Amino acid sequence: MDKAVNFEKVTHTYQVDTPFSQNALENVSFTIQSGSFTAIIGHTGSGKSTLVQHINALLKPTDGTVSVFDRIITPKTTNKNLKQLRKKVGMVFQFPEKQLFEETVIKDIMFGPLNYGATEEEARKSAVNAMKLVGLSANFSDSSPFDLSGGQMRRVAIAGVLAMNPEILILDEPTAGLDPRGHKEIMDLARHLHDHNHMTIILVTHQMDDVVDYASNVVVMDQGKIVKVGPPKEIFSDPKWVYKMQLDLPSSALFAQKMIDTGIKLKTLPLTIDELADQIVQIAGKEGKKDE
């Protein structure tokens, strides 16, 4: 696999020694493979948002280098000629519906492609496609985005990013404030984009269940540093450490812990419902089935 993103000893400092000083990145090195689904986790204020904003050069390293495909960003990189990079890296911010501004849904979605030099016709085509992807009916095209429900507005905003056909998609807590149905729709969209459109997905989240259900690679941050990188299995294998990072276990691991505390022996700590159910079937064996 190719490298999509590579951080090499990246440090970022927001106004040191000021009363507003915010947490920084400290000597961060890691790689995200092209086509992977990576979750970035860490408690509030651990530096997750700062980290992802480096990937499309909204922030530049104070020290070190960030490479995104063949583009290299260093502290000296100027603000010019970043468009090609930003087109490749789609960024869905928290509560992205706050960025909507056009009179109609379709115009808002076309905004990105037009900025990146697409013709009216190309932009419209991309926008129509993006609407399909996020499951918005074409009937909404000419509605004002401000007349839609919160969940629909969020999908318009995400479509606005997808219309640029990015190769990397960064989702910063994309489901915050949504109800369970909306949550699942957005997460399934991320999976679809990964599986079918071969996008590299980077998900910033607090939902550990989403991490185990959707991601194959996890980056754990604490106080501006990357403290662990690996598959979910590895990350959650040590519950004490997870708690020390002020993070939670996925629901299944949490429930399994409760089982273990009452004296039930499990071979490994299961992370998903299926893993837990399989283990229960294993230890309860065929006897369990006789209950039927």
Next chain:
Amino acid sequence: MKNIIQVKNISFHYPDKPLLFDNLTLDVHEGEWLAIIGQNGSGKSTLARLIDGLIVLDKGQIIVDGLTVNDQNIFDIRNKIGIVFQNPEDQFVGATVEDDVAFGLENRQVEREKMHEIVKKSLMDVSMLDFRNRIPANLSGGQKQRVAIAGIVALSPKIIILDEATSMLDPRGRNEILDLVYQIKKDNQLTVISITHDIDEAANADRVVILNEGRIIDEETPENIFQNTGQLQSVGLDSPYTSQLLAALKHRGIKPQRSYLNDEELIAWIKQLISKK
């Protein structure tokens, strides 16, 4: 059991929108934790606003602790009800933490000496006394919600309404706020209405009401509500974790008698399965 809130045959619609509530009736028992669940747009938050007289009914009557919600009683009613809203930012009126807690007291023209006493005590109740000089920009979402709760505790209400108060917080912040409200409810014998789409929050309630498109489709204990996982799914809600696990086991040929058990019951049942082996 005394009903502290009676919602009697109410109708309501927003301007230029179809009828949201048509003849809706609901009782809230004194001292209970009532969860109102439903997806976005089901009318949950509207109901809270109607109870507090923030918006006006088309038809019907709402009685809060013996008082009808109307123009004359509105301030007495708001003395009885404290609401924690969804967005932590948008309910922080004061310049600093202590000023914000004092806001409600100032509105009620409480004497200054007394106000300082109450503010201090309320901030202690929510463990935010050390933060009393902080400005909102330097607080986390969870801390802002704590301040909002302190502002409510300061007015010693009888009812606390959590209007999706935890939906913008991370899981840790969410649990902390819920634990805090549990404690405050217990210490002050309050009634709590929690409006939520978090099923695990509802699992800890005394009673659950499912609201869908402005209609109450079920009103039961969590145990009984959660037996009917199909109903939860049909209104776009998750089933509780234990129900999902039971369904996964069923899929693997292990059939439980019931489709919902709480954590302890489920673990006991699994233990039983193992010992039978």
Next chain:
Amino acid sequence: MSNFLFGRYLPGESWVHQMSPQSKLLLSFYFVIVIFFANNIASYAALLILIMGVIILSGVSISYFLKGIRPLIWLIIFTVLLQILFSSGGKLLWHFGPFSITDQSLINGGFIFIRFLLIIMISTVLTLTTTPLAIADGVQTVLKPLKGFHFPVDTLALMLSIALRFVPTLMDEMETIMNAQRSRGVDFGSGSLKHRVKAAVPLLVPLFTGAINHAENLSTAMEARGFTDSEHRSKYRIYRWQMKDTISWLVFLAVGVLVLGIRKW
């Protein structure tokens, strides 16, 4: 954007923090009036020294302070440039089409620059050391005489306090929206004037929509917390006149007299 200081409050216990907001507000007004009496290097220098002293007494480091007001300095420089290019009188040094620079306009431009700088400095110190609520209280006290004319002093004060309280919130939101639109290919800092105006739309529409949302939610929350009108309320804070206020007034008055003495009549 996050180091932008104007309108922010920095919690602290400094000399300036402890002064009563009423006297800080009145002193700021007074200072601005004195600025307009200054008209030569000596008188401006006296005021600059005074304001530097105030900044030091406010516990904010000077370099940090200057960095915090830098975005506004560009605005002033722009204004001053217009002033220099379009004013006449004095010895002509350079001219091109409608533009001309004279020695007089250069000096005037310099003075205008210092004037603006002084005004921004004093008002930034005011907001840095005074909570929005206290500023509002100060305004309320200062404007109290107007109540006799049915002027809604209390409401105005509360509005001001809330507006100031939301400045940081809206600043943060502006930054997020700018970043979001940058990610969608907007280039805010470059291009022709027309291009820049066009680029402002995707920033301003969401910013205003957000502000309106905040306002709606906030008014609901205020109502739920028992707010009816701004007049029938008690006050959590009172601000007593202190020795510090007296001393500050004496110093400011002395500098005022000094400025009158050394200005060019």
